[in-house]
Amino acid sequence: MAPLLDVDGVGKRFGGFIALDAVSLTIAPGERVGLIGPNGSGKSTLVNCLSGTLVNDTGTVRFEGRDLAGLTAHQRTRRGLARSFQLPRPFASMTVAENVRVPLLYAAGSRRGRHLTRAEIGERIAEVLGQMGLADRADQMPRDLTQVDMRKLELARAMAAEPSLLIADEAMAGLSNSEVDDIVALLIRLNQAGITVILIEHIMKAVMQFSQRLVVLVSGKKIADGPPDEVMRHPEVERAYLGQ
Numbered sequence: 679m680a681p682l683l684d685v686d687g688v689g690k691r692f693g694g695f696i697a698l699d700a701v702s703l704t705i706a707p708g709e710r711v712g713l714i715g716p717n718g719s720g721k722s723t724l725v726n727c728l729s730g731t732l733v734n735d736t737g738t739v740r741f742e743g744r745d746l747a748g749l750t751a752h753q754r755t756r757r758g759l760a761r762s763f764q765l766p767r768p769f770a771s772m773t774v775a776e777n778v779r780v781p782l783l784y785a786a787g788s789r790r791g792r793h794l795t796r797a798e799i800g801e802r803i804a805e806v807l808g809q810m811g812l813a814d815r816a817d818q819m820p821r822d823l824t825q826v827d828m829r830k831l832e833l834a835r836a837m838a839a840e841p842s843l844l845i846a847d848e849a850m851a852g853l854s855n856s857e858v859d860d861i862v863a864l865l866i867r868l869n870q871a872g873i874t875v876i877l878i879e880h881i882m883k884a885v886m887q888f889s890q891r892l893v894v895l896v897s898g899k900k901i902a903d904g905p906p907d908e909v910m911r912h913p914e915v916e917r918a919y920l921g922q
């Protein structure tokens with residue numbers, strides 16, 4: 679099967695510091711992939727190069743067979759590559775439903791190649807909030823949400839764009855065990871509904887529950903890529919984690 683995402687030799691420097699060193703990886707449609715690595719290993723830099731908030735110095739990123747070079751983050755979202763942020767960034771003066779409506783109007787219409795009708799917009803907002811377990815929070819303001827619901831809203835905003843690939847960047851930090859389980863279950867449900875998901879996460883229990891494949895970055899290099907159990911037994915991975 680042709681890859682959904684094909685990352686080939688992506689490199690990024692900050693001044694003289696090599697944050698990403700020729701990273702290559704492919705993601706097949708429908709996969710659930712965990713991207714892990716110690717602090718500062720380059721995970722966010724890679725995600726930023728994929729989603730278009732940073733421009734890679736070397737290499738190419740292809741999504742659905744097309745080179746994304748030169749496309750802004752918004753253009754990539756409209757092509758179906760959406761990401762959520764470590765720190766949720768809702769519009770503070772809008773309700774939960776309105777927070778979903780904005781990316782939906784912006785991206786879903788262009789994904790479908792036409793304007794959505796008012797009824798379709800309402801249905802889609804309800805569908806996304808339902809998927810995220812936020813249906814009864816629709817009219818609340820973000821400031822009134824619990825931390826876990828705030829994370830769900832951040833994922834809902836990404837999902838409103840109807841992506842084929844969702845990159846979830848540390849969606850669980852600071853949550854309780856049961857809340858982590860809740861978010862993992864939610865991400866697995868999205869995957870089962872056809873969304874390819876890359877999860878960046880430090881909570882290893884969540885990573886192992888979620889991932890069908892693990893990619894490990896250390897010091898900007900990919901050092902392992904494969905089935906989670908095998909990857910975690912890889913000597914370099916053990917060293918990187920014990921060394922933390």
Ligand SMILES: Nc1ncnc2c1ncn2[C@@H]1O[C@H](COP(=O)(O)OP(=O)(O)OP(=O)(O)O)[C@@H](O)[C@H]1O
Pocket residue numbers: 692695697715716717718719720721722723724
């Ligand atoms: N804009 C920047 N300017 C200079 N250095 C940067 C910049 N962004 C990231 N770095 C450096 O690049 C390295 C990789 O950072 P990155 O945030 O990608 O790591 P990470 O794996 O996501 O870490 P964490 O798990 O802590 O979020 C770090 O050493 C970081 O200090």
